[in-house]
């Protein structure tokens with residue numbers, strides 16, 4: 084099967100993603116080896132730090148990446164990863180963000196160094212985005228919790244119609260033991276819509292790894308569930324359709340094996 088990767092920093096020299104064109108070429112080669120057919124390029128956009136000119140540069144580099152990716156048989160769509168900070172309203176008012184191409188989906192992130200907090204600030208941010216007619220996709224949800232996952236809060240996000248994305252690398256333990264545990268907890272609870280790579284580098288632990296993670300997860304969960312997370316729902320997103328909830332089934336046989 085092919086994969087659609089809706090979160091990746093493949094565009095070079097515009098954020099903390101690929102440091103050079105050469106790196107981007109190697110990353111695209113790896114993406115191809117991983118059977119990734121479509122990539123949404125999601126450079127970081129930080130409200131308050133970037134102006135219209137910066138956004139133009141980002142969009143231009145995404146166009147460069149689109150052309151480059153044709154050599155690898157990979158389709159690239161434009162997008163961004165909007166950091167939700169105190170200046171985010173200004174960014175929303177001044178169009179300083181990039182929706183996933185031809186859709187109303189907007190990939191957003193919070194500060195992974197802090198927990199989500201209890202003051203509902205995050206909920207206000209997300210609600211404002213929804214008021215503009217967009218659907219937030221919350222990037223790497225498993226990375227915002229320190230000691231314990233607040234599953235109820237994630238369920239509330241889902242009830243609000245937000246899309247939950249988890250990093251493939253979290254299942255491999257690359258974001259730490261806690262993020263790994265939370266990624267599995269979210270999957271067991273059926274609280275993930277999409278798994279994406281969040282690729283930043285052409286090698287090492289932040290390089291494209293969707294095939295490896297698919298192989299790992301299909302040993303533990305049923306094929307349809309993982310297929311929905313890594314292909315069907317990403318396809319719904321780029322087609323601007325609603326995502327499907329997943330049904331998590333594990334065979335008794337699979338349950339007998341130690342999972343992690």
Ligand SMILES: [Fe+2]
Pocket residue numbers: 090091092164222281
């Ligand atoms: Fe990212």
